[in-house]
Amino acid sequence: MSISALNFATPIRRRIEVAPRDFARRDHAISLFDAGQFVDSVTATLGYLLPTTSVPDLNNDALCLAQGSAHIHIEIQGEELLVRAPLVTLKPEAQVVAAMRFFLTRLSATGQLFQPRLREQTVALEFRERLALLHPLKLLEVMQRLPMEADNHDDWLVQQFGVAMAERQSVTGLTDAEFDAAWQLWSAHWSAVEELMTESRRRRQISLLDSLGSFTVNNLVYSLPLFGPVRTRINECADEFTSRDETATKRDNELAKCVKEMRQVTPEALRACLGHSTYAINPQHEGTPSLLTSILGGGSRMQKTGEHRAAGRGLEATLELVADYLYLLAHHSWPNEIDAALRAGLASASDKPWREAADLLWNHANATAKTFGSHGDQDKDDPADADELQNNFDAHPHHEH
């Protein structure tokens, strides 16, 4: 076996600081709506969603937010609220038909409150509704999805279709030192994936392929602030190599193709797709004690990992645990204490041989779940606006919540 450990360097991606939500503000917004105070209800809803942002009088001023590379405009026009995120401008020399087909097939959809709209030459994601029909839950759904969708379609559109970006938020590039570290991390990551693929092919276990697929995606999400064509391309590949509807052979082939493609990304191309973004709305799910318990605290998942450990399958056990930790960190925001604990757990396994890493992570997972997980109490996860976010980078086949 050529690979004997995994390395977890300090992530370049900055932790997203999140202010805690005050659910009472949301309930107050609903009360205002029920009482017919529609403008106040909108203001209160936005105040709940954006606790650190000052919401202006939307009758007179638009609220403009930055969500990654997207600009989101919110304003009241007469008796309607308009939420709008410009995407692209269609240039005569661009592949206009292909771009519009993309919008009609991938951005426009049934069951979606906002849609891509063309005004003159600019395509934007738009939601417009009468204030009297703008229940806070409806507005929250729009505000938690439209900005993410806008952020997910950025420079990649320019590269694919030759369109021009329309009013995008600039992303802060990496410093030279950050980029050097990022490039090392990137190279080491794909080397590790390649070697783990060899092990996966040797052992011929679907569960190993599952963990590997998850690791491949989530290690990057956790470590690097990727955006643009590289991120989009990895998402596309991940849809295939993590899909449980596909055969193992197909998934393996797709992963191999992805590795080969990413190995060919030049430092310049990678640097153009790395940058620190700001987010008005938390793009991650909010981590909960019950989630910790379900992932780290026992049940069939940990039982399977325990079986790997007991049978001396250190690589399998480690990769499953690593995949779980990365999933929790890459896609969820946690209180400081829990975030620090999860990062410390991951770091403790860095460069450790498989069996030792598996033991360390196993013990750490159990302790973390015991300390921070739920213990039989009902978690008051809010079903209306929590965990509704869809992140295209979330390609963790183990966790279909």
Added chain:
Amino acid sequence: MQAPHPIDDIEKFGIYQVYTGLGTGSGFLIDAKHLLTNCHVTAPYRDVAVELRDRSRISGRVRRLHPYRDLAIVELERAVEGEVLVLSENAQLRPKQPVHILGFPVGLPLSLTEGVISHPRQLLDEQYFLQTDAAINPGNSGGPMLDDAREVIAVTTCKLTQADAVGFGIPVADVRLFIEEFRAQTHEFGVQCPACSDLIVTATRYCPSCGTDLESRHDFDEYFTAPETDPLVNFVESALKAAEINPILARHGSHNWSFHSGAPLVKVWCCCSEHLNFSSPLAQTPTRSLEGLFRYLLSAEHAPFAFDLNGSTVRMNHVVHISDIFAAGDDAELSARVRHFVEKAAVTDQLLIQTYACLPGPESLPAI
């Protein structure tokens, strides 16, 4: 050349799909204006929709129910063409005899499955059934089981889900008795007592004939009272009525409706706990000169409706958030949007064909 098998031309049979607000099933003609099906297919509704071969629908009114034997007779709003099936007089059914089951499994168009009689008189839950190994699926209920002479030997009713190829039909003798008693019926509607089979014509706790406590049959009440509907169903059906669409004919299962607005089909359904969706698959895109079409489809002028492409089919879509229906909001506005959507689907379909050289969609009704 082989002589045609009597079961070959299944499209000519008077077998139709029955729709309610809970699901769909099958039924077959016992005469030009009456359809036989299962009680569980129609209950708890008195009014059902029956879809004909040309995909048009007519209404049906339940006239008689036998909950214990699971039979129902529906009177159609008008006589229909379609072969009335003959009930078999053969009292000597035997294992291994061929069985042909016709119906609308899982909502597919009329289709046939075949097997044999596993047992002509199997005792199950204190009743006798014809048992067969022919494939039975949800949607087959109420349809006929035929022999090689294309005569009805049973009515499909259920199957064992924990076993393979164990399906059941109500024997034709019971079906014949049920029909004969219906022929003598003078009341508009009646339900047969589960104990003595006497016809009960008004809501009552105890059977007037045998005194059975009908409340102990927990669902007996529902046959005489209009089914409870929830605000979502009320909203949709009121909005459809305002759009001059018969909501009963549009029912396509639980929280599910479909109907034609002019040529194109319109579907209404709940995709999740938050959204009520309206979607109409319209025309199909041509292969050239698409820029003008795509600009039209993406144009902001269509809000609150939107278009997307599903393969080469243009779909027109609208979403109603569930909070709109349950909040004390502007129902009139929401209802008006539904009406506008229904109208616009028909108009837009025509426009796409005439202005943008689109082709008629596969789910649209053919032009007259």
